Amino acid sequence: MDNVDYNCIFCAIAAKRAPASIVYESDEAMAFLDIQPVVEGHTLVIPKKHCRNIFDLDDESGKAVMRASRIVAHALRETFNADGLTILQSNERAGGQAVFHYHAHLAPRFYNDGLMSRTETERRMQWRARGKPSRQALDALAEKIRAHIKDE
Ligand code: 5GP
Ligand code: ZN
Helix, strand or coil: CCCCCCCCHHHHHHCCCCCCCEEEECCCEEEEECCCCCCCCCEEEEECCCCCCHHHCCHHHHHHHHHHHHHHHHHHHHHHCCCEEEEECCCCHHHCCCCCCCCEEEEEECCCCCCEEECCCCEEECCCCCCCCCHHHHHHHHHHHHCCCCCC
16 A cells, blocks of 8 residues: 555554454544543544644545544444544644544543533543553454444
8 A cells, every 4th residue: 555654553553564453444444442542432543544644634535534433433322322422633742643643533422421521611621541451352342343333
């Protein structure tokens, strides 16, 4: 595949040269479980092509990521019977980005889950990793979510 950064962990995952608990995959996008989930089912959606972040994302990759996000969002909602879902996407270090291959975080949400509270004027984010599940546990969860994927 063109546009591969050989030092990029998400390129390695997209090329299946590094392990990941894959939830969904299309020709141009992939969704897999975050290794340090802030909530059960915390999923990352990436373009397979190496794009650093929103400032570098091409239309085709953006479209593929959005389509994958929509499909995975439905599957997450069904799997966990979630009340909602939050998408977080950070750009550059100042924007909170740590891995420099475009990714959107999808977090299933529940009333009073503490991940983000809000009033009319303020949002308070408690984006905190809750442990580091084993690969086996992540794989089992990914399989559960995959059973709810409806790829139209
Ligand atoms: P950022 O802070 O850049 O928005 O998010 C990076 C995310 O990638 C973090 O939530 C982190 O836990 C996750 N992450 C980092 N390395 C890996 C990895 O090798 N595999 C997976 N599945 N997630 C990773
Ligand atoms: Zn990459």
